[in-house]
Amino acid sequence: MTPTTGQENARAREAHNAKRLYRFDCTKRLVARLRNEEAVIGGIGHSNFDLWAAEHRPQNFYMLGSMGLAVPIALGVALAQPQRKVFALEGDGSLLMQLGCLTTVATLKPANLAILILDNGSYQITGGQATPAAGGADYVAIARACGLPNAAWAADEEDFERLVDRCLSTDGPHVIGLKLDDQGPAAQTERDPPQIRDRFMRGLGVKKSKLPG
Amino acid sequence: MGQAWHEIVVEVLKANEVRLIPYVPDNVLKPLIAAIHADPFFTAFTTAREEEAVGIVAGAAMAGMRGMVLMQTSGFATLANVLASLPCAFQIPVLMMVSERGTLGEFNLGQAAVWRTMRPTLEALAMEHHVITRLDECEFIVDRTIRQALMTQQPATLILSPLLTGGKAAPVKPQGAEGR
Ligand SMILES: Cc1ncc(C[n+]2csc(CCOP(=O)(O)OP(=O)(O)O)c2C)c(N)n1
Numbered sequence: 001m002t003p004t005t006g007q008e009n010a011r012a013r014e015a016h017n018a019k020r021l022y023r024f025d026c027t028k029r030l031v032a033r034l035r036n037e038e039a040v041i042g043g044i045g046h047s048n049f050d051l052w053a054a055e056h057r058p059q060n061f062y063m064l065g066s067m068g069l070a071v072p073i074a075l076g077v078a079l080a081q082p083q084r085k086v087f088a089l090e091g092d093g094s095l096l097m098q099l100g101c102l103t104t105v106a107t108l109k110p111a112n113l114a115i116l117i118l119d120n121g122s123y124q125i126t127g128g129q130a131t132p133a134a135g136g137a138d139y140v141a142i143a144r145a146c147g148l149p150n151a152a153w154a155a156d157e158e159d160f161e162r163l164v165d166r167c168l169s170t171d172g173p174h175v176i177g178l179k180l181d182d183q184g185p186a187a188q189t190e191r192d193p194p195q196i197r198d199r200f201m202r203g204l205g206v207k208k209s210k211l212p213g
Numbered sequence: 214m215g216q217a218w219h220e221i222v223v224e225v226l227k228a229n230e231v232r233l234i235p236y237v238p239d240n241v242l243k244p245l246i247a248a249i250h251a252d253p254f255f256t257a258f259t260t261a262r263e264e265e266a267v268g269i270v271a272g273a274a275m276a277g278m279r280g281m282v283l284m285q286t287s288g289f290a291t292l293a294n295v296l297a298s299l300p301c302a303f304q305i306p307v308l309m310m311v312s313e314r315g316t317l318g319e320f321n322l323g324q325a326a327v328w329r330t331m332r333p334t335l336e337a338l339a340m341e342h343h344v345i346t347r348l349d350e351c352e353f354i355v356d357r358t359i360r361q362a363l364m365t366q367q368p369a370t371l372i373l374s375p376l377l378t379g380g381k382a383a384p385v386k387p388q389g390a391e392g393r
Pocket residue numbers: 044045046047065066067090091092093094095120122123124125126294
């Protein structure tokens with residue numbers, strides 16, 4: 001992988017310059033770049049709905065009501081399987097509920113973990129109310145201040161793909177911030193938690209079963 | 214005489230391949246935490262919240278690494294939502310060990326008040342839980358609870374009673390309590 005130029009980095013770091021992206025489009029772009037059974041943990045609500053809509057993979061985990069735990073779950077997977085790349089898709093409201101987890105990731109430094117912060121400025125699934133970060137919090141700057149220097153805003157779709165490639169080809173932990181528009185999700189995940197857990201464990205090679213699935 | 218409670222716990226964790234130990238510290242857990250950090254078998258670290266530790270152990274369990282969260286009673290009281298919606302709903306064997314504060318000589322009313330929420334919460338979640346009060350039962354209870362959780366794909370909680378650990382003594386001893 002070619003190192004990023006200073007110019008590109010400077011551009012991507014500016015939250016206010018980042019293009020408003022469409023979550024489903026970005027989720028599809030991410031999934032299209034996964035070729036090695038990378039694990040993807042979708043956080044509460046719309047972050048996992050669009051992961052589901054982007055086409056189910058056995059290495060996807062779709063969380064339910066444990067708001068804020070996409071990054072911790074992904075960290076657990078990353079620690080258990082250091083050879084596998086792991087992506088966490090977390091909403092801004094959700095991350096605010098568990099900001100401390102960024103410090104844990106920075107301390108443990110799992111090389112195989114990437115965190116995508118889906119920043120639409122709101123709690124979209126509960127009606128689009130503004131988050132308490134409306135005063136101007138910058139999640140990429142927060143991640144950096146927590147000790148995660150490989151953190152950048154995606155300037156546009158192309159830049160997002162470049163940042164995903166960097167996650168796939170270099171050691172992390174990585175953080176990508178995505179400024180999102182206010183479009184809703186493309187579908188709704190089937191809510192059957194034991195089935196989802198079972199498929200995920202098979203997808204990670206942890207569970208073998210003669211039951212078809 | 215024989216082993217201390219924390220030595221027994223370390224042995225049983227190792228025998229059951231429970232390696233990942235995220236925790237929010239507690240004074241009574243100090244010797245256990247120290248022994249776990251001293252042993253390269255374990256991956257142990259602090260988390261900012263107990264919820265976070267539950268998420269980490271749930272993720273690791275699904276990816277093939279067993280873990281247990283250490284916390285005190287007040288930490289358990291922050292967990293109902295994530296326990297219900299993650300290990301209970303998805304049937305993931307998240308193990309928890311709670312140092313029991315708030316009873317049998319508690320000096321802090323806040324701890325005593327939150328203590329009363331622990332058993333009702335465990336019962337409302339229908340979560341397997343056992344209180345360890347005696348040294349001679351410690352190995353059996355810890356070992357069997359861990360095994361059952363793993364085999365049935367269910368979370369479980371082990372409560373360390375002050376009867377086992379000695380608990381945390383009042384910082385100001387009552388008059389006349391000394392010298393006996
Ligand atoms: C502890 C807790 N509080 C509140 C909720 C209700 N809730 C579910 S999703 C959600 C908003 C999620 O916001 P965000 O992560 O920003 O994702 P978005 O909806 O914007 O995609 C809220 C408040 C919950 N599930 N758990």
